[in-house]
Amino acid sequence: MDRVMVRVSSAKNSFTNRFSPARSYSVSAVPQTPQNTFSFQTFVYLLFALCGIFLVAHFIFTASESSRALRSSLRSLPAEAILQAQLIEKAREIEKLKWEIDQIRKGVDLKESNMNEHEGVIQQLKTKARIEHEAKTKAELALSDRAGALHECQQQKTALAGEVAQCHFDLQALLGAGGTTSRAVSQQSSAALGDMARRKQEMRSASSGGGGGLGAAGGLNDSGQEELLSDETSSQRAYAF
Numbered sequence: 001m002d003r004v005m006v007r008v009s010s011a012k013n014s015f016t017n018r019f020s021p022a023r024s025y026s027v028s029a030v031p032q033t034p035q036n037t038f039s040f041q042t043f044v045y046l047l048f049a050l051c052g053i054f055l056v057a058h059f060i061f062t063a064s065e066s067s068r069a070l071r072s073s074l075r076s077l078p079a080e081a082i083l084q085a086q087l088i089e090k091a092r093e094i095e096k097l098k099w100e101i102d103q104i105r106k107g108v109d110l111k112e113s114n115m116n117e118h119e120g121v122i123q124q125l126k127t128k129a130r131i132e133h134e135a136k137t138k139a140e141l142a143l144s145d146r147a148g149a150l151h152e153c154q155q156q157k158t159a160l161a162g163e164v165a166q167c168h169f170d171l172q173a174l175l176g177a178g179g180t181t182s183r184a185v186s187q188q189s190s191a192a193l194g195d196m197a198r199r200k201q202e203m204r205s206a207s208s209g210g211g212g213g214l215g216a217a218g219g220l221n222d223s224g225q226e227e228l229l230s231d232e233t234s235s236q237r238a239y240a241f
Helices: 002-018 021-026 034-177 182-210 215-241
Strands: none
Touching: 034 182
């Protein structure tokens, strides 16, 4: 551009020198030759050519800059697309991990609820076992009490059987000795039989209070009662004799 301006200024100086007032006076009236006109037109053409070249160079430079920017943008587009695809893939992986975490949490909650239910059932079974153990202990204590009562009844039965036998022997002796004391003996025998009947009633009430949980004890009581009945029958027969 500076060169163009220098050439333009030199052309102006040469043009002014050629057409200076001093020279104009010296120039004759002879018309100028077309050589000067051709040189001026050539200068103008050169000036236009230089301007065109400058404009073309400017356009080429601008186009090169735009092409560089376009190339850089085109280069950056694949990288951005790859980065965007990677971000989308990471987002999908994050969503998948969140879903897996939710499923794991649901499984843990379900297992905790099942464990709580199992613990409740175990607690109920423990309570039931404790109640059954307490009931069994009470039943064993009651059975031991009934067994003690049965043993005492058996002892009383043995004692009564001995008394009945003694009364039978005494009755036979008294009947053999004479009839004066038969009434006293009969009264004693009837009193002994009444005492036996009363004790028998007590034993029946004790055996009926034992219930169904003491079958063995009840069987023993029944056998004892049968023996007492047989003894009573024999004593009554002896008294009748």
